[in-house]
Amino acid sequence: MTVNCILERVTETRSTNDDLLERWRAGELIDPVARIAHKQTAGKGRAGRKWLANPKDSICFSMAFPFNRSPAELTGLSLLVGIAVIDGIAKACQLDMFQLHQSGLRLKWPNDLLLNGAKLAGILIEGGQAKPGDPSWMIVGVGMNLSNANAVEQNLSQSGLKVGSLEQLLRPEAYLPDIEYLWLTLLESFEMHFKKFDQFGFASFQQDWMKWDAFANQKVCISGSGKETVYGIAKGVDTNGALLLEQADKTIAIYAGDVSLRIQS
Numbered sequence: 001m002t003v004n005c006i007l008e009r010v011t012e013t014r015s016t017n018d019d020l021l022e023r024w025r026a027g028e029l030i031d032p033v034a035r036i037a038h039k040q041t042a043g044k045g046r047a048g049r050k051w052l053a054n055p056k057d058s059i060c061f062s063m064a065f066p067f068n069r070s071p072a073e074l075t076g077l078s079l080l081v082g083i084a085v086i087d088g089i090a091k092a093c094q095l096d097m098f099q100l101h102q103s104g105l106r107l108k109w110p111n112d113l114l115l116n117g118a119k120l121a122g123i124l125i126e127g128g129q130a131k132p133g134d135p136s137w138m139i140v141g142v143g144m145n146l147s148n149a150n151a152v153e154q155n156l157s158q159s160g161l162k163v164g165s166l167e168q169l170l171r172p173e174a175y176l177p178d179i180e181y182l183w184l185t186l187l188e189s190f191e192m193h194f195k196k197f198d199q200f201g202f203a204s205f206q207q208d209w210m211k212w213d214a215f216a217n218q219k220v221c222i223s224g225s226g227k228e229t230v231y232g233i234a235k236g237v238d239t240n241g242a243l244l245l246e247q248a249d250k251t252i253a254i255y256a257g258d259v260s261l262r263i264q265s
């Protein structure tokens, strides 16, 4: 396994994303860094939510990576991270993509990993470009449930999803990998995918993402941040990672932001 970024392991911190964000804002980031915390005391989720995680049963880490693209060209990044997490899980757990797909692993646009509809992992991406011409430093944070034993149920009440875990995914044949090995394998996958994404953009991952689409051809609604709720049939994503929503007379593209996607009831 080859991981090139700087590795930081801490026992406790408020949020691994905030730690790296502060350094980016202070202009202190020079090389890619990955930071893992045994415990986060103020872990953050998307849309201002908290990310509560039991240290025994979850893995929480962030990676800061400089992209040579402007933030506007990084719209598909959260989707790409989902693909990279699946690839990392496959390698760390020695499962192939077919087995993972059969087990019910899916991606929920724009950035959740679901296991038969329950949330296995969440992704929070922050950062940006200090000034035009600079690299875009993106802080990619991942929280993954390893086991359901002491799962923190508050996360599910906030997101409306049940808690899923890696242990459930692997049961009954396989065992959970060692956390350090899992982390390094995920980082190796991130580095590989980030480099390819930086070079070719999301278009080269579009078809791959669609294979894991949790809501393909289902009636969904999108709501969030004061915007009007929109309804339609989910038709995958475009080459920028925008969700395509088929409506009566047209297909619209929805860009990720503080929006939430739900099955229409």
Ligand SMILES: O=C(O)CCCC[C@@H]1SC[C@@H]2NC(=O)N[C@@H]21
Residues within 6 Å of the ligand: 014, 015, 016, 017, 018, 040, 042, 043, 044, 045, 046, 047, 049, 051, 059, 060, 061, 062, 112, 121, 122, 123, 124, 141, 142, 143
């Ligand atoms: O599902 C979500 O809303 C995203 C959750 C992201 C949680 C991770 S845990 C590591 C990193 N540090 C944080 O404060 N949040 C992310």
